[in-house]
Amino acid sequence: MLSSVQTPRLLRFQSFSLKCLHTHPTTTPPPPHSQILTIRKSLLSREISAVDLAGTFLNRLRNTEPHLKSFLYVSDVVLKEAEEIDRKIAEDEELGPLAGVLVGVKDNICTSDMPSTAGSKILENYRPPFDATAVGKMKKCGAIVIGKTNMDEFGMGSTTEGSGYQVTANPWDLSRVPGGSSGGSAAAVSARQCMVSLGSDTGGSVRQPASFCGVVGLKPTYGRVSRYGLVAYASSLDVIGCFGSSVADAGILLHAISGHDKFDATSSKKEVPDFASQFTARDQLDSKPLKGLRVGLIRETIQDGVDPDVISSIRGAASHLEELGCTVTEVSLPSFSLGLPAYYILASSESSSNLSRYDGIRYGKQVFADELNSLYGESRAGGLGSEVKMRILMGTYALSAGYYDAYYKRAQQVRTLVRESFRTALDENDILISPAAPSAAYKIGEKKNDPLSMYAGDIMTVNVNLAGLPALVLPCGFVDSSSVVLPVGVQMISAAFEEEKLLKVGHIFEQTLQGCSFIPPLVADELAC
């Protein structure tokens, strides 16, 4: 039924293929492979040592970091930890499922042996006395944390320009933003500075940068992953998510960090399936591997205000799903446009409360003052960035007596509506699809002085957080923008706790997508060798 839109998609792919000719001798690049499974095989067969592997990544990190600035801190014990993995291999000890895997961790996720500033000056040099549950679980599986990635301060932003420390560049075009707030984590995986990374997603902070950087981004169901150790932005919306260069890697990482945690009362006791067992190799897929899957394309996400090239890519993705056997229909989410204002009210309200603790008494820079209220005020004024201050002010306003009913309570009502409209749509469809952002990556500075336009960019993702649903973003095509190609991601949404389904569909989608390689030019040459 969507055959009329196949032409632009083919055009896009053709134009990309032509460009690819410059970098790749062959015209058909291979589909993405799981780095985690590949290196595990190599380590176990002793083709390569964990130290060599770590050395390769550290070298690439050193070479690319001056251009990208995706890390706020790089661990100085990576090689030591890799040596320990090699010792285990030499002594035939059991290896965890993430042994030797180099992980970037967003700076708002606590690590006991590294600074954790959440991108804010107010937490400069703060080292937490504990690991976030997700970090602890990864380490137990043998993962090596390579460093802490840059982000918009406290997760408030969509460009990573809001970091209190540095601006991260998009590996596809250094003059563009990587998206945000998990821009550092997305850029790091995109440029192969690490194999996988952790981000956090309050309103799209994993999915939008995944789309901008051409990597896989997975936002799990609220409650699937413990938030213990995630520096709170908006507690009822925050989730820790995964970045990978393949769907398999994102799934394997999610499996490692999921599960109930007695330190997070909102974490779910639902059983965690082994997502990786769902993956079928490309050569074993039948011609219509997704036969019978009902896919709903959200009508409100392919309308005015969305870049036509992005719409083309998404329609192309829909066609690809049809080729795989899915039935694709357009569905309407009537409350869709209400999600954005509701999100900004709820997230700001919760953040105004969550950020009260940064009062200059315990951490960060304390500005001395004669009087207690001045100490609070001046410490916060100096330590917090302008976007953060703006959201604290908005949230404080929305929760104030006399305004609460008009703003916070209203927004909660909208949240219920959003949840219900998703429920209806997901009763009729197995998954929903939409763009992950209304455009591809834009220029650094382009929206810096236009917060409303930046907020509007979150329209594709915030509803999913309001409903607490899982969503997977994976690269599905490219757009041309003034002589550079930029990746575009498609967002797949399912009912709560159905990550398994998303990963299965995403894996088949990515393995069968012909003619696309999502390795950015910055490192493509090196990786081709």
Add this chain to the structure above:
Amino acid sequence: MRSAQTQTATEEKEQTKLKVSTQSQPKAVDKFLKDFEAVIGIETHVQLSTLTKAFCSCPYNYGSPPNTSVCPVCMGLPGALPVLNSKVIECAVRVGLALNCKLSLNSKFDRKQYFYPDLPKGYQISQFDIPIASGGYLDVDLPLEYGGGHRKFGITRVDLNRAGVPLLEIVSEPDMRTGIEAAEYAAELQRLVRYLGVGNGNMQEGSLRCDVNISVRPIGQLEFGTKVEIKNLNSFSSMSRAIDYEISRQVELHNQGQIDQIVQETRLWEEGAQKTVTMRKKEGLADYRYFPEPDLPGVTLTEEYVNSIRESLPELPEDKRRRYEKMGLSMQDVLFLANDINIADFFDTTTAGGADIKLAANWIMGDIAAYMKNEKVTINEIKLTPQELGELIASIKDETISGKIGKEILFELIAKGGTVKGLIKDKDLVQIVDTAEIEKMVDKVIADSPKQLEQYRGGKTKLQGYFAGQVMKESKGKANPKLLNKILLEKLNAKN
């Protein structure tokens, strides 16, 4: 209940029993109150004696050095999350049921936000619009020295009030009219908390804090006057005095036509000066920007859970008092015995073993209470067991020992322990009821006291006491006094 007993055992100074020196009970108040009526409501904060804090697993102990029982959660470190201690809910449900409240099967937590140096997160986790329990009442028996009487005071709400150290808030209806009523309400709450074993209720440690809201109005007026809050009340007696002071202050202002001087404010009770002083004036309502706590799921209670707690409730003070009344005890005995859960337990165990009710009450309220007072110990610290008190009472009743011997060995039992039977045997204390044996001793005493005998027979019959004492001495206190006197009289008067 054991844990509560040990807690109450550690404190000594504070007496639940209301003691207000009658002289400071200002007669003036009565005079003032001829035309005015005070309206008093009380907000009580009860610190729960859970083993750990409300939202993390740190132990909580009063008086432990600063920052020794802390973790990322209670320090409010970035990334740390609260997890509710289920024991806190259990305590709240126990108190809610004991106060005859309606329980909210679905309640939730809210954040109350303000900046303060002792508030690491900038908000406290509290319950705002849906308290866990509401709409109950508390039965109170007023002390006899104030004329006694029974009162029923309304309970507006019971809620889980604060993070860190778990705190339960109990808000009364504005049902009290005098300092005594208010103090007795608070004393009854303390009793309840201790009976339920949810806290130690110690006012001096701040484990039970009462903030009093008080206003006065001309009798007959329906609307309330401007209310004033009083804090810093460290005992029931200061509570009573502070209220009476505040009533006279407000009535005085009424009488002087200076009603506008009564402003909504918080006043502190100054124990030294015996008066209330302004602490802070309320400048409009503080905006705490409450909103539902997103880090904690709602609190859902099942009927089954509530019923299991209802069934596990101990006999409550009010029920105990009514039962003691029915047992035939005087109101004075009832109030004394039911005042302290440990004393009540002691009494109940003693009588459950078959001991005479009135005698058991007398021993406990008399010699045992006197000993505890002198030695500054609680009933749990004395060596005497309820079983042995029962044995003692039985031994006196069946005349195995005399009352006098009973008293002697009571103190030994209290101080050193042991059994009544063992002491009687070891010390050979069995009462002599053998007539021949007593006659023998009487004969000996009479024979040894010819002079006194002559005087007695000469009309100085008062000397009977002398002879009785000598015989008792001869019997080492074991002679049955009735029998002794009977035989003695016979013998003294025989040759008349």
